[in-house]
Amino acid sequence: VPTRPDHVLGVGQASLSLLQATPTDRVGSVLDLGTGCGVQAIRAADHADEVTATDINPRCLTLAAASAALNEIDIDLLEGSWFEPVAGRTFDRIVANPPFVVSAGRVEHSYRDSGLDLDGASRLMISQAAEHLNPGGTAAMLASWVHVEGEDWRTRVASWLPSHGVDAWIVQRDVADPALYVGTWLRDGDADQREPEVAVRAEQWLDHFEEQGVEGVGFGFVYLRRTDLPSDVMAEDLRHAFTDALGDEAIDYFRRLDWLRTHEVLDARFAVRPDTALERVHLPGEDGWDQVVVRVHRSGGPAWQHEVDDLAAALLGGMRADGLPLGDLVSLLAAAHGEDEDDLLTQSVGLVHGLVRHGLIEPV
Numbered sequence: 001v002p003t004r005p006d007h008v009l010g011v012g013q014a015s016l017s018l019l020q021a022t023p024t025d026r027v028g029s030v031l032d033l034g035t036g037c038g039v040q041a042i043r044a045a046d047h048a049d050e051v052t053a054t055d056i057n058p059r060c061l062t063l064a065a066a067s068a069a070l071n072e073i074d075i076d077l078l079e080g081s082w083f084e085p086v087a088g089r090t091f092d093r094i095v096a097n098p099p100f101v102v103s104a105g106r107v108e109h110s111y112r113d114s115g116l117d118l119d120g121a122s123r124l125m126i127s128q129a130a131e132h133l134n135p136g137g138t139a140a141m142l143a144s145w146v147h148v149e150g151e152d153w154r155t156r157v158a159s160w161l162p163s164h165g166v167d168a169w170i171v172q173r174d175v176a177d178p179a180l181y182v183g184t185w186l187r188d189g190d191a192d193q194r195e196p197e198v199a200v201r202a203e204q205w206l207d208h209f210e211e212q213g214v215e216g217v218g219f220g221f222v223y224l225r226r227t228d229l230p231s232d233v234m235a236e237d238l239r240h241a242f243t244d245a246l247g248d249e250a251i252d253y254f255r256r257l258d259w260l261r262t263h264e265v266l267d268a269r270f271a272v273r274p275d276t277a278l279e280r281v282h283l284p285g286e287d288g289w290d291q292v293v294v295r296v297h298r299s300g301g302p303a304w305q306h307e308v309d310d311l312a313a314a315l316l317g318g319m320r321a322d323g324l325p326l327g328d329l330v331s332l333l334a335a336a337h338g339e340d341e342d343d344l345l346t347q348s349v350g351l352v353h354g355l356v357r358h359g360l361i362e363p364v
């Protein structure tokens with residue numbers, strides 16, 4: 001039986017990955033946009049006083065209502081497109097696994113096609129979500145973005161956010177080759193590319209990608225927080241394997257950002273986190289081992305890595321909870337190694353900002 005256009009998605013890989021990636025701190029209100037069978041909304045009820053869930057497809061709302069009743073949970077279910085059913089309302093948290101499939105805007109299945117061209121669905125959601133957040137409220141969403149010839153994907157996604165009032169942490173988990181991408185989604189909708197009609201659809205889809213200069217399709221998590229400050233947008237490629245759930249890391253990430261905004265790092269004391277390791281890689285050289293790279297990495301969270309040099313490694317080695325403030329530590333290091341103190345101070349501010357943001361070191 002072919003998948004019907006108003007198919008209600010079961011709990012799939014994407015649903016599970018968003019469940020894992022959603023923060024678990026307690027909040028007052030949650031909006032689940034595009035609730036489908038209600039899986040995100042039902043989980044959200046564990047951590048929130050009130051849950052509102054929306055969908056464009058009435059069959060989804062019927063199923064979500066049944067799921068909520070079986071779980072003896074109260075969910076406010078609203079029918080409508082995107083943020084229309086919650087116009088003028090704000091929430092402490094938004095979760096969304098939207099119909100983000102990147103195509104030429106044709107709707108074949110409401111669970112995955114938005115009717116918007118290319119990454120228009122993710123763009124709409126990312127650009128409008130913050131308006132529906134309370135101050136300090138956070139959003140955890142799945143999204144997709146195209147990689148276009150001559151454009152950095154990070155600039156593309158960052159351009160969807162306002163310059164004021166939003167902190168964003170955008171994590172690219174994978175990038176798919178266009179042909180593989182189209183094949184995967186055709187198979188997902190039970191279309192067989194050996195059939196002539198499906199082969200034509202695949203060709204039109206790929207032609208559209210080519211006309212628009214699409215070289216790949218990126219996919220990942222987008223975390224937003226509403227603030228009353230200039231926006232801070234961090235978009236990064238974290239495609240390597242890691243198992244920690246990102247939801248609570250995202251809340252910590254925003255907390256670390258707050259700290260950086262309100263402190264002068266040179267006056268602060270830092271400690272290296274217990275899950276941060278220093279790694280030196282050596283390769284055989286003419287006179288024995290040659291050091292080729294030094295890096296610090298965190299085993300927790302998304303396993304961030306930073307390449308450092310020997311001076312930075314020495315600086316980190318000198319950090320103690322009861323030790324010197326960073327500025328004094330850098331001055332000592334500059335004197336000991338005959339380095340220019342001002343240069344080293346400037347470099348260490350950049351280094352420490354990056355390491356605090358990613359949680360490899362923490363203020364004490």
Ligand SMILES: C[S@@+](CC[C@H](N)C(=O)[O-])C[C@H]1O[C@@H](n2cnc3c(N)ncnc32)[C@H](O)[C@@H]1O
Nearest residue numbers: 015034035036055056057081082097099110111
């Ligand atoms: C990928 S499914 C996610 C379902 C569920 N939240 C989950 O995580 O498994 C996307 C959902 O968005 C709904 N949807 C599609 N277009 C929409 C729109 N314009 N506004 C709101 N919801 C929409 C679909 O009906 C579908 O239930």
